[in-house]
Structure formats: C-alpha cells, structure tokens
Amino acid sequence: MDSLVQTTAFQQKIDQDLNIEPKDHMPDAYRSHLIRQISQHAHSEVIGMQPEGNWITRAPSLRAKQILLAKIQDEGGHGLYLYSAAETLGISREEMIEQLHSGKAKYSNIFNYPTLTWADIGAIGWLVDGAAIVNQVSLQRTSFGPYARAMVRICKEESFHQRQGYEIMANMMKGTAEQREMAQDAMNRFWWPALMMFGPHDGDSPHSGDAFLWKIKRKSNDELRQKFIDKTIDQATLIGLTVPDPELKWNAEKEGYDHGEIDWDEFHRVIRGNGPCNKQRMAHHVKYHEEGAWVREAAAAYKQRKNEF
Ligand code: 3HC
Numbered sequence: 001m002d003s004l005v006q007t008t009a010f011q012q013k014i015d016q017d018l019n020i021e022p023k024d025h026m027p028d029a030y031r032s033h034l035i036r037q038i039s040q041h042a043h044s045e046v047i048g049m050q051p052e053g054n055w056i057t058r059a060p061s062l063r064a065k066q067i068l069l070a071k072i073q074d075e076g077g078h079g080l081y082l083y084s085a086a087e088t089l090g091i092s093r094e095e096m097i098e099q100l101h102s103g104k105a106k107y108s109n110i111f112n113y114p115t116l117t118w119a120d121i122g123a124i125g126w127l128v129d130g131a132a133i134v135n136q137v138s139l140q141r142t143s144f145g146p147y148a149r150a151m152v153r154i155c156k157e158e159s160f161h162q163r164q165g166y167e168i169m170a171n172m173m174k175g176t177a178e179q180r181e182m183a184q185d186a187m188n189r190f191w192w193p194a195l196m197m198f199g200p201h202d203g204d205s206p207h208s209g210d211a212f213l214w215k216i217k218r219k220s221n222d223e224l225r226q227k228f229i230d231k232t233i234d235q236a237t238l239i240g241l242t243v244p245d246p247e248l249k250w251n252a253e254k255e256g257y258d259h260g261e262i263d264w265d266e267f268h269r270v271i272r273g274n275g276p277c278n279k280q281r282m283a284h285h286v287k288y289h290e291e292g293a294w295v296r297e298a299a300a301a302y303k304q305r306k307n308e309f
Contacts, residue, residue, distance in 0.1 A: 014215050019145035022088035030214050033207065034144050035089050036105075037216065039096045042082035044108035045075050047281050051115040052124060060118055067164050068121065074157045081153060085146035101286055109267060110193050112275030119172055119179075119186035125165015127187075127194040127232065133158045134228045135198065143215040166235060173239040180240070187236065188244045195259075196267045198225040204264075230256045 006025040013020060020026055049072050056072070059065035083093055099105035110128050115121060136158060140151040172183040199205055199221040211217035219227075236243050247260035269275065 014143050014213075017215070019148060020143050021145045029210065031089050033210055033214070033216060034147065035086055035091050037207075038082055038086040038089075038144075038147055039091065039099065040106050040108075042079045042086060042096070043100050043105055044111065045079035045082060047107045047285060048111045048128075049075050050281055050284055051111055051113070051277070052121060054115050055118060055121050058118070059121075064118075064168075071125065071161050071164065074161065078150075078154050078157070081150040082147075085144075085150050088146050097289060101282070101289070103273060103282075106271055107281075109196050109270045109275065110190075112270050112277045112281060113189065113193055114277055116189075117182050117186060119169065119182040120190070122165045122168030122172065122183065123186035123190040125161050125163075126169050126235070127165070127190050128197070129158050129161035129165060130232060131194045131197045131228050133162055134224050134231075138217070138219045138224060141215075141218045166239075169241065170239045173241060184241060187241050191244050192262060192266075193270075195225055195229070195262055196270075198222070198228070200264065200267070226256050229259060233257055 007027055010020070010025055010027060010030070013024070020030070052068060052072050052075070056065060056068055059068050083096060086096060087093060096105065100107070110124075110131075115124065133155060136151050136155050140148055140155060142148045142151070169183050169186075172179040202208060202220045202222045205221055208217060208220060212220075233243055233248065245260045247258065249258045250256075251258045270278070273279075
C-alpha cells in the first residue's frame with residue numbers, strides 16, 4: 001500500500017474513533033508527537049517522586065508515612081507504564097533518559113517547586129494529582145492504544161492520591177492556627193503552578209492542532225484547566241481555604257469561574273530550566289541513574305544468560 005493510501009487509512013481509523021496500535025501504519029509526525037508527549041509524561045511521574053520523597057522520613061505519623069510511601073511507589077509504576085508505552089513507538093528507554101538529562105525532553109513544571117512543609121504534600125496530592133486526574137481522564141480516550149490503556153490504570157490510582165492529599169489539607173484546616181496557616185501557605189504556593197500544568201492557552205499551544213486532528217487530545221488545555229478550577233474551588237471553600245486569586249468570580253453565563261491571568265513568564269522560566277528546583281531535580285536524577293547502572297547491567301546479563309539456555 002503506498003504511503004498516501006496508508007495515511008488516508010490511518011486518518012479514517014482516527015476519524016472512526018478506532019485505536020491506533022503499535023504495529024499499525026502511522027505517519028512519522030504522529031509517532032514523534034506521541035513519543036514527545038508520552039516520554040515527557042513518564043519523566044514527570046518519576047521526577048515527581050522527588051518532592052514527595054523529601055517528606056517520607058518526616059511524615060507526622062506511621063499512617064501518613066505508609067500512605068506517602070504507597071503514593072510514591074504508584075508514581076514510579078506510572079512512569080514504568082508510560083515508558084513502556086513510549087517504547088512501543090520505537091524509542092529506547094536509554095534514549096528517553098538521555099533526552100531528559102540533556103534537557104531536550106521536558107517534565108511537568110509543577111515538580112520544580114520545593115516541598116517546604118507537610119502541607120505541601122497535601123497540596124501536591126490534592127491539587128497536582130487533582131489536575132493530573134482531569135488531564136488523564138481525558139487521555140483515557142486518546143487515539144494511541146497503549147497510552148489510553150495506561151491511563152485507565154493510572155487514573156484509578158490517581159483518585160487515591162487526590163483523596164489522601166485533600167484529607168491532609170482538611171485535617172490541617174481543622175487543626176491549630178499554625179496548621180491552618182501552613183495549609184493556606186501551601187495553597188498559595190501551589191495554586192498557580194497547578195493551573196500551569198495544563199499547558200499554555202489554546203491559542204499559544206503549538207501542538208494542539210495536530211493533537212486534535214489525531215485525537216491525541218480530546219479536550220483543550222483551557223477546557224481541562226477550567227474543569228479543574230471549577231471543581232477545586234468548591235473543595236477549597238468547603239474546608240476554609242482561600243484561593244489566592246482576587247479576580248476569581250462565578251460567571252453564571254458560562255457556569256464556571258472567571259479567574260485572574262496566569263503568569264506565563266513564570267511558566268516559561270520554569271520549563272526552560274530556571275525554576276526554584278530544576279537543577280536539584282536533574283542532579284538527583286542523574287546521580288541515582290548513574291548509581292543504579294549496576295542494577296540495569298545485572299538485569300540485562302541475567303536476561304541474556306536466561307535466553308542462552
Ligand atoms: N510543564 C512542562 N512543559 C509543558 C507544560 C507543563 N505543565 N505544558 C506544556 N508544556 C510544554 C509542552 O511540552 C510543549 O513543549 P515541547 O514542544 O518541548 O514538548 C510546549 O509547552 C507547548 O505546549 P502544548 O500545549 O502545545 O503541548 P502539548 O500539546 O503536549 O500539551 C500537555 C501539553 C497538556 C502537558 C500534554 O503534553 C499532556 O497532556 N501531557 C500528558 C499529561 C502530563 O504530562 N502530565 C504531567 C504531570 S504528570 C503528574 O502530575 C503525575 C501525578 O501523578 C503527580
């Protein structure tokens with residue numbers, strides 16, 4: 001089949017809401033778009049383990065420590081599903097890691113902020129995983145089969161992450177004045193970077209055109225951001241937290257909140273590597289990737305040995 005016929009057949013499958021599987025013909029541009037997005041998604045899951053891991057030894061109770069350990073372990077698993085989904089497109093794990101370390105590949109802006117107090121762990125679970133759920137529920141209908149299926153599994157675990165974060169914030173808001181202040185401070189520091197997680201405004205998103213043509217995206221950056229805002233504000237109000245946006249206002253006509261403008265200079269500064277923790281996150285990842293080389297070598301040697309018999 002010549003490439004025009006193949007590409008037409010490909011687009012027809014997309015238009016019929018059929019999944020594209022790894023062995024199907026796909027345009028190179030579709031493949032590279034997915035490798036970019038899925039590998040960056042995977043990087044985000046793994047780098048995201050760092051800010052939370054910072055509080056394992058300081059969790060305020062054994063129960064809190066167990067929950068945090070379970071959550072961080074889940075994130076590592078999410079990274080594995082996503083790296084595996086990306087590998088079906090023909091890129092190796094080594095190449096993806098090299099792209100991360102060289103700065104060619106990004107990871108989510110949100111993980112370049114420090115976790116200064118225990119309330120930050122609550123804010124991350126509630127806001128960051130809450131934002132991730134809104135984005136990932138939509139991605140369950142993405143056109144690439146392995147990615148869509150990975151999302152189904154991840155979303156189930158993400159719900160636990162969001163609930164445990166909200167529980168931390170709710171408990172702190174029922175606590176002492178100092179604990180309430182700590183929770184509000186975490187809200188103030190994480191609210192706007194969480195809105196940035198959904199990406200630039202639709203009109204400033206260079207990838208969204210193709211993402212919609214190929215049904216990689218089902219909802220736009222702004223649609224998902226609005227959905228997150230509308231559901232999260234009521235949760236904040238319920239436990240007495242103030243959303244740090246003086247321009248927040250219910251818009252009855254659109255049945256959603258109008259909100260202040262996001263600081264896109266901060267967004268671009270952070271995703272270009274100049275956020276509060278970018279250098280620390282990368283140095284940590286490089287250090288432990290290098291220290292773990294022997295594990296990968298041993299696993300590869302075992303696999304080779306096993307295949308010899
Ligand atoms: N952080 C870093 N870079 C971002 C970003 C963010 N929040 N939002 C957008 N960008 C980058 C894009 O990667 C792209 O740069 P690139 O060309 O170098 O890749 C550029 O900004 C333009 O953005 P677009 O909106 O045009 O790009 P996309 O169409 O790829 O949309 C996205 C961006 C909405 C993040 C999309 O890639 C996506 O849905 N990705 C999957 C979800 C994901 O990666 N989530 C990260 C968080 S994972 C997480 O929170 C784990 C949880 O368990 C804690």
